[in-house]
Amino acid sequence: MEAFLGHIKEVLNFVYHNFLNETLVVQVVWVSIVLFFFTFIISLLVVVYYKRHRKKAKKEREKILKIYQPLIIKAIAGGDKALDHINVLSNQIKKVKHKKCHRNTILSIIIKLHRSLSDDLANNLEQIYILSELNKYSLKKLKNKSWNIKIEGIRELSQMNCIQSMSKHIVKMFTSKKEVLLFELRLAFLKNRGGEALNFVNNYKNDFNEWHQIEFMEMLFNLKGPTFEYIDNWLTSQNASINLFALKIVKSYSLIDKKNQIINLVKSKNFKVRREAIRVILKFKIKDAYPALLSAYEFNDNYFEKRRLLSALKTLDFENFENYILVEQQKLNQQFRYKTITIKS
Amino acid sequence: MYLGNQIFNLFYYFFTIYTITVFILYISITVVSLVGIKQYFNKTSFVKYTSVLSSPFAPSISILSPLYNEERNAISSIRSLLTNHYVNYDIVIINDGSSDKTLELIIEAFQLKKVEYTFEQKIKTENILGIYKSTNPAYEKIKLINKERGGKSDALNAGLNISENEYVVCVDGDCILADDALQKMIKPFLEHTEKEVVACGGVIRIANGCKIKDGRVIEKKLHHSILVKFQVLEYLRSFLLARVGWSKNRGLMHIAGAFCIFTREKAIAVKGFNRYTLGEDMDIVVKIQKFMYDAKLKFKTIYLPEPLCWTEVPSTCQSLIRQRSRWARGTIKTLWDHKKMMLNPKYGQMGMFGYPVWFIYERFGPIIEIIGISFFIVSAYLGRVNWMYTTSFLIATYLFAIMYSLFALLTEEMTYHQYDKKGDLTKLILIALIEPFTYHIFMIYPVILGNIQQLFKLKNKWGDIDRKGFQSYKPKTII
Numbered sequence: 105m106e107a108f109l110g111h112i113k114e115v116l117n118f119v120y121h122n123f124l125n126e127t128l129v130v131q132v133v134w135v136s137i138v139l140f141f142f143t144f145i146i147s148l149l150v151v152v153y154y155k156r157h158r159k160k161a162k163k164e165r166e167k168i169l170k171i172y173q174p175l176i177i178k179a180i181a182g183g184d185k186a187l188d189h190i191n192v193l194s195n196q197i198k199k200v201k202h203k204k205c206h207r208n209t210i211l212s213i214i215i216k217l218h219r220s221l222s223d224d225l226a227n228n229l230e231q232i233y234i235l236s237e238l239n240k241y242s243l244k245k246l247k248n249k250s251w252n253i254k255i256e257g258i259r260e261l262s263q264m265n266c267i268q269s270m271s272k273h274i275v276k277m278f279t280s281k282k283e284v285l286l287f288e289l290r291l292a293f294l295k296n297r298g299g300e301a302l303n304f305v306n307n308y309k310n311d312f313n314e315w316h317q318i319e320f321m322e323m324l325f326n327l328k329g330p331t332f333e334y335i336d337n338w339l340t341s342q343n344a345s346i347n348l349f350a351l352k353i354v355k356s357y358s359l360i361d362k363k364n365q366i367i368n369l370v371k372s373k374n375f376k377v378r379r380e381a382i383r384v385i386l387k388f389k390i391k392d393a394y395p396a397l398l399s400a401y402e403f404n405d406n407y408f409e410k411r412r413l414l415s416a417l418k419t420l421d422f423e424n425f426e427n428y429i430l431v432e433q434q435k436l437n438q439q440f441r442y443k444t445i446t447i448k449s
Numbered sequence: 450m451y452l453g454n455q456i457f458n459l460f461y462y463f464f465t466i467y468t469i470t471v472f473i474l475y476i477s478i479t480v481v482s483l484v485g486i487k488q489y490f491n492k493t494s495f496v497k498y499t500s501v502l503s504s505p506f507a508p509s510i511s512i513l514s515p516l517y518n519e520e521r522n523a524i525s526s527i528r529s530l531l532t533n534h535y536v537n538y539d540i541v542i543i544n545d546g547s548s549d550k551t552l553e554l555i556i557e558a559f560q561l562k563k564v565e566y567t568f569e570q571k572i573k574t575e576n577i578l579g580i581y582k583s584t585n586p587a588y589e590k591i592k593l594i595n596k597e598r599g600g601k602s603d604a605l606n607a608g609l610n611i612s613e614n615e616y617v618v619c620v621d622g623d624c625i626l627a628d629d630a631l632q633k634m635i636k637p638f639l640e641h642t643e644k645e646v647v648a649c650g651g652v653i654r655i656a657n658g659c660k661i662k663d664g665r666v667i668e669k670k671l672h673h674s675i676l677v678k679f680q681v682l683e684y685l686r687s688f689l690l691a692r693v694g695w696s697k698n699r700g701l702m703h704i705a706g707a708f709c710i711f712t713r714e715k716a717i718a719v720k721g722f723n724r725y726t727l728g729e730d731m732d733i734v735v736k737i738q739k740f741m742y743d744a745k746l747k748f749k750t751i752y753l754p755e756p757l758c759w760t761e762v763p764s765t766c767q768s769l770i771r772q773r774s775r776w777a778r779g780t781i782k783t784l785w786d787h788k789k790m791m792l793n794p795k796y797g798q799m800g801m802f803g804y805p806v807w808f809i810y811e812r813f814g815p816i817i818e819i820i821g822i823s824f825f826i827v828s829a830y831l832g833r834v835n836w837m838y839t840t841s842f843l844i845a846t847y848l849f850a851i852m853y854s855l856f857a858l859l860t861e862e863m864t865y866h867q868y869d870k871k872g873d874l875t876k877l878i879l880i881a882l883i884e885p886f887t888y889h890i891f892m893i894y895p896v897i898l899g900n901i902q903q904l905f906k907l908k909n910k911w912g913d914i915d916r917k918g919f920q921s922y923k924p925k926t927i928i
Contacts, residue, residue, distance in 0.1 A: 313642045
C-alpha cells in the first residue's frame with residue numbers, strides 16, 4: 105500500500121514539475137491565443153466570403169431561371185415547331201453547360217418540369233436533356249466517389265428515362281455496400297422495368313426498412329399494372345419486413361385471392377405484421393379470417409391488441425356473433441375498469 | 450503562509466485544468482457536430498419527402514401541445530400545426546387549467562364541442578374536465594383536452610393517455626412548426642432498423658421579430674432587442690454545434706421539450722413525463738435511454754440539424770432569469786434522479802461520457818465560474834494575482850468564446866442561413882464579440898439562483914414567461 109501511495113506521489117510530483125509549471129502553462133496558453141486568434145480571423149473571412157458568394161450565386165441562379173424557364177416551356181410546347189425550338193435551345197444550352205451554375209439551374213428546371221408533365225411534353229424535355237448533353241453530366245455523377253452524388257445522378261437519369269445509358273456503371277455500383285445506393289438503383293430499375301425489378305425481395309435477408317418500402321410503393325403507384333409474381337413467397341417469408349411490404353402491396357392492389365396467407369399473418373410474431381394483417385382483413389372484409397381473429401383474441405394479453413381484434417371481429421360479423429362480442433366488450437371494459445376513464449358531456 | 454500558498458496554487462491548477470478541458474471538450478464536440486451535419490446533408494440532399502406525405506402508409510403521429518395561459522399565441526400555434534404537410538396525424542391540445550381565455554378562444558376559433566370519450570389512463574394525471582372535438586370537418590384533426598392544472602408534464606401525460614398513434618410529437622404552445630417538420634422528424638424512425646430510434650429532436654429557432662401569417666413564419670428577421678440577439682447566438686451554438694455532436698457521441702441527455710418526437714410505447718413504458726421536475730424534457734430523454742440500456746435493447750437518439758421549429762424567447766431580463774433558473778433546477782433534479790448512471794459502464798457512452806460531462810460542465814460550470822471570479826477578486830485584494838498567468842488565460846478564454854460563436858455562425862451560414870437580411874450577420878458577429886463579458890456573465894446569476902432555489906426547495910413552479918405574442922403579418926394596403 106505504501107509503495108503504491110509512494111508511486112502516486114511520484115506521478116503527482118512529475119505532473120506538478122513538468123506540466124503545471126507556470127511558465128510552461130503560460131507559454132502553452134499564448135500559443136493557444138495565437139491559434140484561436142488566427143482561427144477567428146480565418147473563420148470571419150470565410151463567413152463573409154461565403155455569404156457574398158452565396159448571395160451572388162443566388163442572384164445568378166435567379167437570372168438564369170428567368171431566361172431559361174420560359175425558353176424551355178416555349179420549346180416543349182411549340183406544337184409543330186417544337187423540334188426546331190428544341191434543337192435551337194439545346195445548342196444554346198450546349199454553349200453554357202460548362203458553367204456549373206448554368207448547368208445545375210437548367211438541369212433543375214428540366215427535372216422539375218418533367219416531374220409534373222407527361223406524354224409529348226415530357227418526351228420533349230427528355231430530348232432537350234439528351235441533345236444538350238446534360239445527360240453526360242448526370243452520367244459523370246455516377247463515377248463520383250461520394251455516394252450521395254451517385255444517387256443524384258441515378259435520380260436524374262431515372263427521372264429522364266435514360267436508365268439504359270447507365271448500364272456500364274451498374275455492375276460496379278451493385279457491388280457497393282451502401283444500402284441506400286443499392287435501393288436507389290433498385291428504385292430506378294423498378295421505374296424502368298416494372299414489377300420484375302422487385303425480384304431482389306425474394307432472397308432479401310436484411311431489413312427492408314419502412315422508408316424504402318414507402319418509396320417503393322410510391323414508385324409502384326406510378327407504374328401501369330405492375331405484376332407481382334412472387335407475392336406468395338413474400339407473404340410467407342421469414343423476414344417480417346418483407347411480410348409487411350407484401351401486405352402493403354396486397355392492400356393497395358386488392359389481391360384478395362391471397363386471403364389464406366393474409367389470415368396466417370395474424371399469427372405472426374411481429375406486432376407490426378399482425379396489425380397490418382388485421383387492417384388488410386378489415387379492408388377486404390375477409391370473413392374467413394373470423395376463427396383466426398377469434399383465436400388471436402383469446403390468446404392475446406395486450407389490451408390494445410385485444411381491443412383492435414375485438415373491433416375487427418365486430419366489423420366482420422356482428423350479426424351472427426353479437427352476444428359474444430358484447431359480452432367480451434363488457435369483460436374488456438371491466439378488466440380495465442380501473443384504468444379507463446369515460447368522460448360524459 | 451505555506452498553507453496559503455498551497456491553497457492558491459491548488460486553485461490556480463484547478464482552474465487551469467478546468468479551462469483546458471473545456472477547450473478540448475468544446476472543440477471535439479464541434480468537430481463531431483460538423484461531421485454529423487455534413488453526413489446529414491449528404492444523406493438528405495436527394496431525399497424526396499413528398500413520397501411519405503401522400504403515402505397511405507405513412508406512420509401515424511399525435512402532436513401533443515400543452516397550453517397554459519397562452520391566449521396570445523395559442524391560435525397561431527394551432528394553425529401552424531394544422532398547416533403541416535404531413536397527412537397521417539392528429540393534434541391533441543391540452544389546456545392545463547388556464548386562468549385566461551385560452552380555452553374559450555380555442556373553442557370558438559376551431560368550433561369545438563364537448564364529446565364523450567373513452568381512453569385508458571396509463572399514466573395518472575389530474576382530473577380531465579372535458580374532451581372537445583370540432584364540428585367543422587376542416588378541423589377534424591384537433592382534439593382538445595380541458596383538465597385541471599397539473600403542470601406541463603401532467604398535461605403531456607394526459608395527452609399521452611389520449612393519443613392513440615404510434616409516435617408522439619411534443620410541441621410547446623408558443624411554437625411554430627415548419628411545414629415539413631413532421632416528415633423530416635419521422636424519417637429517422639422509419640429508416641433505422643438495426644437500432645430502434647426512441648427519440649428525435651430538431652433545431653429550434655427564435656421567432657421573436659419574425660413575421661407570422663396563418664401559423665407560418667413568412668419573414669425571418671432578427672429582433673431589435675439585444676437580449677434576444679444574445680439568445681439567437683446562444684441557440685445557434687447550442688443546437689447547431691452541441692446537440693448534433695452529443696447525439697453522434699451517443700451522449701445526448703437533452704432534447705428541447707419545445708419540439709421533440711418519441712415513440713408513444715416507450716414514453717408510456719417509462720411512465721411518461723415526470724411531474725416533480727421542471728426539466729421534464731431532459732428527464733424523459735434520460736429515462737427512455739436508461740430504460741433501453743436496462744432492457745439491453747439497441748437504440749438511438751437523433752438530433753437533426755435542421756431548423757424545424759420557431760419559438761418565442763423571453764425578451765425581458767426578468768422572464769429570462771425565471772426561465773433559466775427553471776432550466777437550471779430541471780438539470781439539477783434530473784441529474785440527481787439519475788445519479789446511478791454516473792460513470793456506470795452499464796449505461797454505455799451516456800454513463801461514461803455524457804452524464805459526467807453534463808454533471809461537471811453543465812451542472813457545476815456556472816458555480817465554478819463564480820468561484821473563479823470570486824477567487825480572482827480575493828487574489829487581487831490580497832495583491833496575489835499572477836497577472837501574466839491570469840491575463841493570458843482571460844485572453845485565451847475570450848478568444849475561444851468568440852471563435853466558438855463564429856464557428857456557429859459559419860455553420861449556420863453554410864447550412865440553412867436563416868438570418869439572411871442585410872446587416873444580420875454583422876450584428877451577430879458584434880454580439881459574439883461582446884457576449885463573453887456581458888450576457889455570459891449575466892447568465893451565471895439565474896443558474897446560481899436556480900441552485901439556491903433547488904437547494905432550499907424554494908418554489909417548484911414553472912413561472913410565467915410574459916409573452917408578447919407573435920408579430921402577425923399585416924399586408925400593405927395598396928390604394
